[in-house]
Amino acid sequence: MNANGSSEHGPRQGASPDSGSVGIVTPQDYTFGSTGEGIELESGTRFGPVTVRYETYGTLNAERSNAILVAHAFSGDAHAAGYHSPNDHHAGWWDSMIGPGKAFDTTRYFVICSNVLGGCQGSTGPGSINPETGKPYGLSFPVITIDDMVKVQCKLINHLGIERLYAVAGGSMGGMQALEWAVRYPERMRSVIIMAATSRLSAQAIAFNAVGRNAIVSDEYWNGGNYYDGDPPARGLAIARMVGHITYLSEQAMGIKFGRRLQARADFGFDFEDQFQVESYLEYQGDKFVDRFDANSYIYLSKATDYYDLGARFNGLEHAVAGCSSKFLIVSFSSDWLYPPYQSKEIVFAMMRQGVDVSYVELESSYGHDAFFLEIERQAPLVSSFLEGLDG
Amino acid sequence: MNANGSSEHGPRQGASPDSGSVGIVTPQDYTFGSTGEGIELESGTRFGPVTVRYETYGTLNAERSNAILVAHAFSGDAHAAGYHSPNDHHAGWWDSMIGPGKAFDTTRYFVICSNVLGGCQGSTGPGSINPETGKPYGLSFPVITIDDMVKVQCKLINHLGIERLYAVAGGSMGGMQALEWAVRYPERMRSVIIMAATSRLSAQAIAFNAVGRNAIVSDEYWNGGNYYDGDPPARGLAIARMVGHITYLSEQAMGIKFGRRLQARADFGFDFEDQFQVESYLEYQGDKFVDRFDANSYIYLSKATDYYDLGARFNGLEHAVAGCSSKFLIVSFSSDWLYPPYQSKEIVFAMMRQGVDVSYVELESSYGHDAFFLEIERQAPLVSSFLEGLDG
Numbered sequence: 001m002n003a004n005g006s007s008e009h010g011p012r013q014g015a016s017p018d019s020g021s022v023g024i025v026t027p028q029d030y031t032f033g034s035t036g037e038g039i040e041l042e043s044g045t046r047f048g049p050v051t052v053r054y055e056t057y058g059t060l061n062a063e064r065s066n067a068i069l070v071a072h073a074f075s076g077d078a079h080a081a082g083y084h085s086p087n088d089h090h091a092g093w094w095d096s097m098i099g100p101g102k103a104f105d106t107t108r109y110f111v112i113c114s115n116v117l118g119g120c121q122g123s124t125g126p127g128s129i130n131p132e133t134g135k136p137y138g139l140s141f142p143v144i145t146i147d148d149m150v151k152v153q154c155k156l157i158n159h160l161g162i163e164r165l166y167a168v169a170g171g172s173m174g175g176m177q178a179l180e181w182a183v184r185y186p187e188r189m190r191s192v193i194i195m196a197a198t199s200r201l202s203a204q205a206i207a208f209n210a211v212g213r214n215a216i217v218s219d220e221y222w223n224g225g226n227y228y229d230g231d232p233p234a235r236g237l238a239i240a241r242m243v244g245h246i247t248y249l250s251e252q253a254m255g256i257k258f259g260r261r262l263q264a265r266a267d268f269g270f271d272f273e274d275q276f277q278v279e280s281y282l283e284y285q286g287d288k289f290v291d292r293f294d295a296n297s298y299i300y301l302s303k304a305t306d307y308y309d310l311g312a313r314f315n316g317l318e319h320a321v322a323g324c325s326s327k328f329l330i331v332s333f334s335s336d337w338l339y340p341p342y343q344s345k346e347i348v349f350a351m352m353r354q355g356v357d358v359s360y361v362e363l364e365s366s367y368g369h370d371a372f373f374l375e376i377e378r379q380a381p382l383v384s385s386f387l388e389g390l391d392g
Numbered sequence: 393m394n395a396n397g398s399s400e401h402g403p404r405q406g407a408s409p410d411s412g413s414v415g416i417v418t419p420q421d422y423t424f425g426s427t428g429e430g431i432e433l434e435s436g437t438r439f440g441p442v443t444v445r446y447e448t449y450g451t452l453n454a455e456r457s458n459a460i461l462v463a464h465a466f467s468g469d470a471h472a473a474g475y476h477s478p479n480d481h482h483a484g485w486w487d488s489m490i491g492p493g494k495a496f497d498t499t500r501y502f503v504i505c506s507n508v509l510g511g512c513q514g515s516t517g518p519g520s521i522n523p524e525t526g527k528p529y530g531l532s533f534p535v536i537t538i539d540d541m542v543k544v545q546c547k548l549i550n551h552l553g554i555e556r557l558y559a560v561a562g563g564s565m566g567g568m569q570a571l572e573w574a575v576r577y578p579e580r581m582r583s584v585i586i587m588a589a590t591s592r593l594s595a596q597a598i599a600f601n602a603v604g605r606n607a608i609v610s611d612e613y614w615n616g617g618n619y620y621d622g623d624p625p626a627r628g629l630a631i632a633r634m635v636g637h638i639t640y641l642s643e644q645a646m647g648i649k650f651g652r653r654l655q656a657r658a659d660f661g662f663d664f665e666d667q668f669q670v671e672s673y674l675e676y677q678g679d680k681f682v683d684r685f686d687a688n689s690y691i692y693l694s695k696a697t698d699y700y701d702l703g704a705r706f707n708g709l710e711h712a713v714a715g716c717s718s719k720f721l722i723v724s725f726s727s728d729w730l731y732p733p734y735q736s737k738e739i740v741f742a743m744m745r746q747g748v749d750v751s752y753v754e755l756e757s758s759y760g761h762d763a764f765f766l767e768i769e770r771q772a773p774l775v776s777s778f779l780e781g782l783d784g
Contacts, residue, residue, distance in 0.1 A: 041662075042662070043660075043662030044662075045662075139664070142662075143662040143663060143664075143666075145662075200652060201652075202643055202646070202647055203643075203646040203647050203649070203650040203651060203652065203668070203670040204638060204641075204643040204646045204647070204670075206652070206668050206670055206671065207634075207637075207638045207646065207670045207671070207674055208638060210634070210668070210670070210671040210674055210675075211631060211634045211635055211638070211674070214627075214630075214631055214634060214674075214675065214678075215607060215610075215631050218607075218611070218627035218628070218630075218631060219610070220612035235606075235610035236610070238606075238610075239603060239606055239607050239610060239631065242599075242602070242603045242606060243603055243635065245599075246596060246599045246600060246603070249596075251594055251595075251596040251729070251732075254594070254595040254596045254599065255594055255595050255596070257595070258595040259595060260592060260593075260595065260598070260701060260704075268435075268699060270433075270434070270435030270436075270437075270534075270535040270537075271535060272531070272535075274535075274695075274699075276595070276598050276602070276698065278595040278596075278598055278599045278602065279598065279599070279602040282599055282602055282603070282606075283602075283606065286606075303666075306668065307660060307666075309652060312652070337643070337729075340643075
């Protein structure tokens with residue numbers, strides 16, 4: 001079972017890169033802006049310097065017209081495909097979709113993925129050192145939004161000398177970024193692929209994020225976000241991750257995977273050793289997450305998804321998408337109850353009313369929100385034929 | 393919006409008891425068994441002494457044939473109806489259903505409600521003093537099950553001199569108890585009313601309980617359950633309650649009640665004062681819960697619901713209900729995603745295959761699991777006509 005944007009849960013392809021892999025990749029950094037410069041955030045604050053960690057797969061053609069930007073989900077990173085070393089056992093988070101002959105075919109396209117602003121996997125975030133103080137930002141890091149993530153990505157795309165992207169694509173929070181790209185920079189891409197995403201979170205989805213944030217700030221090691229010198233709020237972050245994991249899977253998927261089986265016993269022992277498999281799975285996922293994710297990033301990025309409300313910003317989704325000139329592929333998954341299909345349809349209907357060129361597919365899947373990592377067999381042909389169709 | 397079994401969230405009927413109220417009620421205690429006696433738990437452990445806190449409404453008739461046992465939900469208590477004093481502003485948790493002229497009509501029926509074994513509202517639970525040590529049990533309290541709760545209730549019913557109940561009724565965990573009554577003591581009741589319940593929790597429902605328990609045991613004040621001398625694990629318990637609350641409501645109900653409105657602002661301020669109404673609601677509910685609930689009870693009772701698997705115990709639900717001789721009313725709610733309608737139907741189909749007299753209604757409701765507190769207008773006539781029909 002995959003996690004939401006977790007690179008270590010990406011499709012495992014064995015100990016060594018296989019034939020469909022992009023092989024060994026090396027992350028790169030791009031830094032722009034100095035203090036007081038950088039970018040103007042949606043809040044009005046000017047913020048810099050900003051470092052963007054990114055990876056690329058495939059080759060940019062001479063016309064610079066074959067670049068596809070892939071945006072990652074909440075807990076993802078810039079490592080979308082391939083391996084970091086010959087001994088790396090874990091492929092990038094969307095390795096099943098990116099590589100030679102895959103949906104994002106790296107023999108044709110130049111694929112870029114960058115870690116988001118506010119993240120903790122190489123791009124500037126609350127755990128980064130504030131050059132003015134020499135200490136981590138912590139909660140002095142500015143509140144950032146999906147729009148801000150996209151503005152930073154645009155700086156990277158400019159830096160790479162790409163005027164017009166072939167596509168912007170992403171799932172979940174990555175899909176929100178793709179949608180924001182389409183609205184903010186309609187001339188900068190030919191196409192947009194949005195999966196398992198939403199133009200605004202439901203009250204329920206905000207509520208789940210709120211529980212996660214509460215778990216973090218309730219941790220005895222939280223210390224107002226200033227924990228970088230000592231132990232992090234690991235238990236709180238693990239609990240936040242547990243909550244997240246439940247929302248990434250469907251009830252059915254959990255039932256199929258775990259049912260009511262006990263972890264280490266055939267029958268109840270009626271003591272505190274009794275544990276269902278689903279419990280130990282969640283605890284394992286929670287504990288593992290702590291090793292690679294920063295609790296402050298969890299707070300900032302979850303807040304960014306909560307804030308996102310494209311329609312509200314433009315006085316209606318229809319107005320928001322009115323200027324979109326790209327071709328769209330929007331995919332939802334029937335059992336996704338975090339960003340349910342009706343939310344994708346809201347975007348689709350708004351686009352249709354504005355005459356935007358949009359294709360919509362609701363894939364029947366029992367995997368829930370995580371389906372965009374897992375339903376590769378049906379999702380990959382959709383994506384590849386959509387991308388190929390642009391040339392037709 | 394109601395909480396799941398929370399007495400203080402019961403329907404408020406103003407500062408003084410109104411005409412349909414049972415008025416002022418006084419809780420009573422019944423204690424049985426001494427150490428090493430008491431009851432034999434499902435685990436095989438013998439446990440005592442056991443105190444049962446209970447309330448009664450209406451009058452037991454001379455034939456002792458009009459008694460209805462109402463079982464409470466997870467965080468409920470014995471205070472199902474009326475008020476504890478003239479200044480009590482909060483009616484019992486099912487006051488909308490119990491009283492003169494109400495669904496459980498106290499001019500006709502003698503209604504009994506008791507706090508469950510393992511609870512923290514007067515009945516013996518992990519926060520009770522172990523007479524052998526003079527200290528609270530904490531985690532030395534035995535693991536208990538739904539079956540054990542029912543065995544304790546049966547002792548109370550024996551004590552009250554009632555041979556055959558007119559009905560056993562309950563919602564959620566209360567419905568599980570009603571179902572268990574029907575299977576364990578088929579001769580002891582004429583009818584059974586089961587609402588928003590299940591014969592076994594899904595992996596997803598177990599997962600939510602597991603998150604709550606993790607939040608509690610991760611709290612710095614947890615101390616292995618020995619916190620009665622100091623501060624309780626309040627933050628952990630509050631977070632557990634927040635998770636619970638999300639599962640008690642439907643996405644739609646949360647959307648209608650809170651939407652994406654901010655708590656204290658019209659627009660985002662892009663700082664940590666930004667808070668959605670749904671967030672402050674959950675935090676309020678979490679904090680308030682801590683004042684009336686014991687974290688250890690949360691662990692024991694949630695474990696009891698996780699354990700419950702009637703079909704597994706009898707090698708199939710059909711075998712479990714084969715001996716049922718009462719009349720059944722089973723009610724589910726369309727938007728209940730914690731114990732979804734399909735789980736009620738599993739019980740109903742098993743009963744139908746065994747020729748058990750069962751009526752089933754799935755009520756269309758947007759309230760989610762909490763509908764059994766809230767959909768009174770449509771639920772009350774169902775219950776009252778079912779109860780009256782028994783005399784026909």
